[in-house]
Amino acid sequence: MNENEEPRVGVFVCHCGVNIGGVIDVKEVVEYAGKLPKVAYAEGNLYTCSSEGLSKIKEAVTKFHLNKVVVASCTPRTHETLFRSACEEAGLNKYVFHMANIREHCSWVHPKEPKKATEKAKEIVKMAVAKAVLLEPQIEPEIDVLPSALVIGGGVAGMAAALSLANQGFTAHLIEKENEIGGKLKELYKLYPNDDYASNILGEFTQATRSNPNIKVHTSSTVKQVEGFIGNFKVKIDREGKEEALDIGTIIVATGANVLRPDGLYGYGESKNVLTQLEFEQLIKDGKLGRPKNVVMIQCVGAREEKEGGRNYCSRVCCAVAVKNALQIKELSPETEVYVLYRDMQTYGKDFEEQYRRAREGSVQFISYDKENPPDVFRGSDGKLTVRVRDIMLNAPLELDADLLILSTPLVQSKEAKELSKILKVPLGSDGFFFEAHVKLRPVDFATDGIFVCGTAHSPKTIAETIAQAYATASRAGIPMAVGRVRTEAITASVDESVCTGCATCIRMCPYSAIQKDERGIAKVNDVLCKGCGVCSASCPEKAIKMKHFSDAQVLAEATASLGGS
Amino acid sequence: MRLSEFEPRIIGFLCNWCSYAGADLAGVSRIQYPANIRIVRVMCSGRIDPTIPLEVFKMGADGILVLGCHPGDCHYVEGNLYEEIKINMLKRLMALTGLEPERLRLEWVSASEGQRFAQVVTEFTERIRKLGPSPLSGQRPDRQILENLQAARDAASDFRLRVLVGRERELTEKSNVYEEKVSQEEFDTLLDDIVKTEFIRHKIYLLAKANQLSVKALAEQVRMKPSDVLCHIVEMRRRNMIALDHVEGTTPIYKALEVE
Numbered sequence: 001m002n003e004n005e006e007p008r009v010g011v012f013v014c015h016c017g018v019n020i021g022g023v024i025d026v027k028e029v030v031e032y033a034g035k036l037p038k039v040a041y042a043e044g045n046l047y048t049c050s051s052e053g054l055s056k057i058k059e060a061v062t063k064f065h066l067n068k069v070v071v072a073s074c075t076p077r078t079h080e081t082l083f084r085s086a087c088e089e090a091g092l093n094k095y096v097f098h099m100a101n102i103r104e105h106c107s108w109v110h111p112k113e114p115k116k117a118t119e120k121a122k123e124i125v126k127m128a129v130a131k132a133v134l135l136e137p138q139i140e141p142e143i144d145v146l147p148s149a150l151v152i153g154g155g156v157a158g159m160a161a162a163l164s165l166a167n168q169g170f171t172a173h174l175i176e177k178e179n180e181i182g183g184k185l186k187e188l189y190k191l192y193p194n195d196d197y198a199s200n201i202l203g204e205f206t207q208a209t210r211s212n213p214n215i216k217v218h219t220s221s222t223v224k225q226v227e228g229f230i231g232n233f234k235v236k237i238d239r240e241g242k243e244e245a246l247d248i249g250t251i252i253v254a255t256g257a258n259v260l261r262p263d264g265l266y267g268y269g270e271s272k273n274v275l276t277q278l279e280f281e282q283l284i285k286d287g288k289l290g291r292p293k294n295v296v297m298i299q300c301v302g303a304r305e306e307k308e309g310g311r312n313y314c315s316r317v318c319c320a321v322a323v324k325n326a327l328q329i330k331e332l333s334p335e336t337e338v339y340v341l342y343r344d345m346q347t348y349g350k351d352f353e354e355q356y357r358r359a360r361e362g363s364v365q366f367i368s369y370d371k372e373n374p375p376d377v378f379r380g381s382d383g384k385l386t387v388r389v390r391d392i393m394l395n396a397p398l399e400l401d402a403d404l405l406i407l408s409t410p411l412v413q414s415k416e417a418k419e420l421s422k423i424l425k426v427p428l429g430s431d432g433f434f435f436e437a438h439v440k441l442r443p444v445d446f447a448t449d450g451i452f453v454c455g456t457a458h459s460p461k462t463i464a465e466t467i468a469q470a471y472a473t474a475s476r477a478g479i480p481m482a483v484g485r486v487r488t489e490a491i492t493a494s495v496d497e498s499v500c501t502g503c504a505t506c507i508r509m510c511p512y513s514a515i516q517k518d519e520r521g522i523a524k525v526n527d528v529l530c531k532g533c534g535v536c537s538a539s540c541p542e543k544a545i546k547m548k549h550f551s552d553a554q555v556l557a558e559a560t561a562s563l564g565g566s
Numbered sequence: 567m568r569l570s571e572f573e574p575r576i577i578g579f580l581c582n583w584c585s586y587a588g589a590d591l592a593g594v595s596r597i598q599y600p601a602n603i604r605i606v607r608v609m610c611s612g613r614i615d616p617t618i619p620l621e622v623f624k625m626g627a628d629g630i631l632v633l634g635c636h637p638g639d640c641h642y643v644e645g646n647l648y649e650e651i652k653i654n655m656l657k658r659l660m661a662l663t664g665l666e667p668e669r670l671r672l673e674w675v676s677a678s679e680g681q682r683f684a685q686v687v688t689e690f691t692e693r694i695r696k697l698g699p700s701p702l703s704g705q706r707p708d709r710q711i712l713e714n715l716q717a718a719r720d721a722a723s724d725f726r727l728r729v730l731v732g733r734e735r736e737l738t739e740k741s742n743v744y745e746e747k748v749s750q751e752e753f754d755t756l757l758d759d760i761v762k763t764e765f766i767r768h769k770i771y772l773l774a775k776a777n778q779l780s781v782k783a784l785a786e787q788v789r790m791k792p793s794d795v796l797c798h799i800v801e802m803r804r805r806n807m808i809a810l811d812h813v814e815g816t817t818p819i820y821k822a823l824e825v826e
Contacts (some may be wrong), residue, residue, distance in 0.1 A: 104593025350703035511643035533642035534613030541728035
């Protein structure tokens with residue numbers, strides 16, 4: 001379309017059967033639309049979205065030389081894509097289409113006021129035409145995607161993701177900060193619910209990872225810098241002071257989590273007989289359990305705190321870990337009494353409940369306390385530990401000797417993750433864990449295209465869940481790499497270079513880091529990163545930023561069309 | 567116009583992801599609300615430049631609703647919070663113009679809150695109905711308020727106010743290199759001061775644009791002390807908004823320069 005071409009708007013008003021036609025006088029709206037300035041053609045359709053209705057649009061575009069199209073029907077949230085395609089088939093750019101919502105926002109909400117609804121529908125059409133007149137064609141840039149993924153973290157999540165990507169035929173660079181891959185799995189002994197040896201699972205994964213020709217393992221390495229965008233990330237990794245550059249198409253974050261060290265809680269750090277569950281795993285792994293008379297476990301240590309800025313979340317895995325380790329003790333030393341002091345037992349996973357039942361039947365003692373009365377730990381002069389707790393079932397205080405006190409502490413985000421979130425420009429939630437784009441619709445994606453998250457870096461979860469989530473990220477990351485190209489947002493911001501003073505207000509606000517200063521100190525928008533929210537445009541002190549498709553002039557034209565005069 | 571006949575003209579700016587979807591849900595659920603609102607869809611409530619509501623009020627809208635996602639739910643992370651700051655500034659600016667700030671309202675409506683959308687619209691429509699027609703609606707808009715609104719619009723479009731609004735969160739939420747943090751009260755005091763100053767300056771500018779005037783004449787029109795007006799003129803000359811045109815006797819007469 002020639003830019004200087006006079007706008008010729010076509011308006012198509014839908015009856016939507018009786019949904020619109022039953023309330024609004026469509027004929028009247030069509031007549032009104034036909035008389036609006038720049039409208040070259042207007043008609044009513046029974047169903048504009050039917051194949052017949054869509055053909056009518058295409059015919060009219062040719063016959064009446066239309067260069068803008070308005071459909072007055074339902075919500076653009078469901079039907080814009082369809083009508084835009086019809087415009088494209090008619091040879092128009094899909095961005096010269098605009099929708100007037102006279103169903104959800106009019107006929108359906110004013111069924112008892114047909115006259116008012118008809119007047120409102122006319123004005124909605126007038127507003128849409130006013131915007132359509134100013135619409136310009138837009139281009140969705142298409143970019144190549146490198147078939148190479150960066151997987152950050154060499155634990156079970158990272159290995160599972162890398163293996164899945166490698167088996168799809170992509171290159172996977174697996175980055176591990178320690179000198180060998182394996183992650184937390186290296187520190188575990190037996191795994192619930194079926195007592196597999198962690199070393200078996202670990203062996204299988206590390207062997208497959210090491211022997212896969214598509215996986216490049218980078219140990220003792222960390223990610224130092226990430227620039228670019230989906231398809232073309234420029235990554236710098238640091239290996240013991242030496243820098244290496246990688247060209248990457250997609251990124252998977254699988255950095256895992258740490259176990260909270262409960263310093264200062266329940267005598268931890270003061271007595272060698274107070275351990276975390278993870279330290280206890282090591283003890284039985286080393287065969288050093290011996291034959292203790294009494295073992296006490298305390299659940300929810302430093303978790304589910306219910307205070308501002310606290311670790312308010314449930315770490316999900318600790319209940320099953322405690323049940324598993326209690327059963328381990330019973331197996332290794334049947335005479336030992338095991339007490340689990342808990343707030344709520346949450347054995348939600350497959351086969352966990354059976355294991356919990358087995359523990360209860362196998363004479364592990366479960367004692368519930370409430371959060372207002374947490375247990376107290378006393379150390380006698382002989383170093384012996386005593387735990388006092390109010391059992392809420394008995395509503396009575398109990399005193400338990402503890403040869404070993406094992407604390408179930410939550411998984412917490414690692415310190416490095418905070419740094420990584422800045423490097424990748426992806427968010428952390430209030431609990432410190434990486435924050436996905438949408439809990440249900442995009443559970444393993446970040447809001448930034450081409451970056452994904454799996455495993456305990458995202459939230460505490462079991463090994464089975466971690467592996468499933470890792471496969472999910474490999475599948476998500478595989479899509480753009482398999483297609484080889486992605487289309488990016490057409491509705492982006494653009495900076496008027498003659499007006500920009502480089503004050504950096506936009507740079508600070510942009511949630512996608514899509515704006516940067518160029519060598520002249522002028523703001524420059526990266527079209528691939530920009531998502532088109534328009535916050536920069538509305539905030540630019542010099543009003544130097546224009547939003548495509550939602551310019552000030554376009555928004556104002558639509559907003560004021562129904563006001564003043566008329 | 568009798569009050570009972572008054573049908574408020576309300577413009578709603580709705581973000582695509584939450585509030586527009588909430589309005590759609592009200593439709594799907596067939597929840598009835600007054601037919602006064604005209605909805606404009608934008609991608610994010612944060613897109614609403616402070617000049618936009620002022621322009622819409624100039625055209626005679628009786629009320630403006632800006633609806634965005636609840637804090638924490640913004641599709642663009644924090645666009646809604648940036649909009650809240652702009653609306654807060656706009657209300658302070660409107661208070662100087664003679665147009666009631668309550669004609670402008672920001673609310674959060676999620677995609678699942680069809681009922682809440684209808685409630686907000688109904689309640690706001692009734693509020694505006696009670697407030698009566700905008701002095702700028704109809705055939706004879708109030709000239710004084712219209713001029714004030716133009717000055718407010720120009721102030722909202724000017725660098726100084728926009729820079730301050732653009733930095734509010736940085737100043738009040740993060741500390742600077744000296745570990746100083748500006749409290750919300752301190753910031754609001756500063757904001758109030760700059761809103762007032764910029765409004766007056768743009769008012770003076772518009773007056774000087776209409777007629778070349780002396781400091782005394784300008785001072786009478788803006789109801790300020792001539793010495794205060796002179797201070798503004800000094801700054802406005804520095805900014806190339808205003809210049810000396812000629813001297814009548816011993817009185818300098820100022821003219822407005824073309825800006826933007």
